[in-house]
Amino acid sequence: MCPICPHACALVEGQTGLCRARVAEGGEVVDANYGRITSLALDPIEKKPLARFRPGSKVLSVGSYGCNLRCPFCQNASIACAGERDVPWREIAPAELVDAAASLVTEGNIGSPSPTTSRSWASSSSATPRTSPTSVAWSTCWYPTAT
Ligand code: SF4
Numbered sequence: 001m002c003p004i005c006p007h008a009c010a011l012v013e014g015q016t017g018l019c020r021a022r023v024a025e026g027g028e029v030v031d032a033n034y035g036r037i038t039s040l041a042l043d044p045i046e047k048k049p050l051a052r053f054r055p056g057s058k059v060l061s062v063g064s065y066g067c068n069l070r071c072p073f074c075q076n077a078s079i080a081c082a083g084e085r086d087v088p089w090r091e092i093a094p095a096e097l098v099d100a101a102a103s104l105v106t107e108g109n110i111g112s113p114s115p116t117t118s119r120s121w122a123s124s125s126s127a128t129p130r131t132s133p134t135s136v137a138w139s140t141c142w143y144p145t146a147t
Helices: 094-103 119-127
Strands: 022-025 028-031 039-044 058-063
Touching (some): 058 094
Antiparallel strands (some): 039 058
């Protein structure tokens, strides 16, 4: 059973969860979208659901396919509700993301948000040594259950 969110998908080997981002593999449920990036863009911080956090700054937005929510108003549904064969993606290593975020500091970048369903990739990126930027906003949807 996947421990990440309350859907608690009980998956058999090779089966993908409701989120379309996690799959049962080798007896555990892993991020099928690990490091698979569908979008990477430098956005104004005001575009994020962060109230009054560093106004006027920018943040490197990172996205992948798959999501554990099905919000009817989702502006990213074509990607969020997609699976690995539905949208183009490319692999980016955690260190590569950190380098990209750091290279954009001069353009106002203060950090990088990461998707809920690629938890291990987000953790790897956050743990990669760096000098700047220092902020990481993790898009949890107020939802993950595992620590
Ligand atoms: S993260 Fe995905 S696979 Fe895991 S319980 Fe939630 S919807 Fe299911």
